[in-house]
């Protein structure tokens with residue numbers, strides 16, 4: 241048998257981890273990686289830090305110059321324009337056609353463009369590629385004022401980044417506080433304080449109704465309140481969507497993303513998908529969900545690559561993907577924020593109301609709310625700007641939000657992911673300021689001697705201090 245040809249569209253976390261997994265199992269197979277961005281693999285989360293002047297372009301790169309050569313990966317900077325899944329061919333924009341034995345789609349996600357009139361003026365930016373980040377930096381040199389819209393992490397990163405580029409920055413929020421679908425009031429307040437400390441002008445209950453220009457370039461925005469802000473740049477981070485252009489109209493099962501089974505295989509056996517573009521079974525909601533996060537892209541890419549080798553050699557896929565609890569760590573205006581699993585946001589209607597549960601993926605539009613009826617309760621503790629909030633359903637912690645001190649991030653990730661039994665929410669609530677210590681104890685006792693025994697009279701030995 242001749243060596244199979246593995247074709248991977250996408251040179252990001254999912255595509256490259258798939259290529260590495262293939263090479264570990266198949267030393268001879270031909271591996272081609274296609275990318276429409278002219279860079280070796282880089283950290284997409286890292287472009288936010290590039291905008292903050294905290295890392296250089298070189299530091300954003302995740303793989304060395306000779307990595308592709310060493311692994312015999314043929315990296316081509318070419319845009320794929322269409323797929324012919326019947327004849328197993330991909331068509332490139334330069335007219336070239338490439339045949340494959342097994343195909344992997346790892347095309348990522350794209351920022352949703354804003355829709356206000358004037359959205360096509362020069363000076364309107366999204367933040368999803370290194371090139372966009374570089375354009376923002378270059379434009380900032382000639383601009384004075386920027387207006388940023390969006391409610392999630394990327395919007396905050398953009399506002400902070402534009403401020404660090406020396407711009408007068410206005411940050412518009414549709415609601416009356418920051419990120420109400422995830423933060424409680426106190427948490428919103430902590431971040432708000434930092435935003436004001438950075439010198440960013442924060443406007444609540446505001447949005448852009450129109451951008452106007454001069455010579456095709458942004459000159460200002462009109463707001464819902466009737467106010468006007470003169471500006472030369474607009475940053476929009478209003479959501480992200482899987483990059484599905486190549487599969488539209490093809491006989492491949494798809495919803496918001498490409499539907500894949502537990503082997504990351506699509507409804508066509510020789511086509512795999514991983515990363516932001518894949519919609520895989522989610523054990524928490526028991527439905528296929530998108531998961532626009534870096535660790536998911538690495539993990540799914542690896543499993544898909546492993547299974548592509550099986551399929552190339554006529555075997556059944558042998559690696560199974562089990563989704564971990566979603567985990568996102570971010571530095572927002574100097575505040576460390578980690579969100580794990582599903583977070584309950586209390587309604588304003590009283591202590592015993594059923595909480596609304598949110599799961600964070602990337603981009604405000606990717607927060608989903610649990611469709612099932614279940615009772616969740618939150619327990620929390622804070623010391624100054626450090627806080628921990630957990631969401632408990634029956635006897636398991638299903639989610640956590642940490643601000644400031646991050647010591648409990650790994651313990652909580654473990655307890656949530658492994659669905660370790662814990663005392664009820666009521667018992668945890670009663671621990672008051674001992675909550676962080678109780679969490680640490682639960683984790684330690686589970687590591688050392690499962691099944692765990694729990695005493696609610698925790699020692700006065702709090703590791704979670706500021």
Ligand SMILES: Cc1cc2nc3c(=O)[nH]c(=O)nc-3n(C[C@H](O)[C@H](O)[C@H](O)COP(=O)(O)OP(=O)(O)OC[C@H]3O[C@@H](n4cnc5c(N)ncnc54)[C@H](O)[C@@H]3O)c2cc1C
Nearest residue numbers: 250251252253254276284285320347348515516532533534
């Ligand atoms: C600003 C920012 C900050 C982020 N921060 C975090 C964070 O803190 N934590 C976290 O977990 N996640 C974060 N993310 C999300 C994370 O970066 C993504 O989930 C991850 O990069 C997805 O990897 P991927 O391989 O699926 O796709 P991508 O990294 O997007 O790669 C897609 C690849 O497909 C290629 N491609 C697409 N279409 C074509 C085509 N037609 N032809 C050829 N090539 C094509 C592209 O060139 C690219 O190489 C952030 C994202 C952004 C934008």
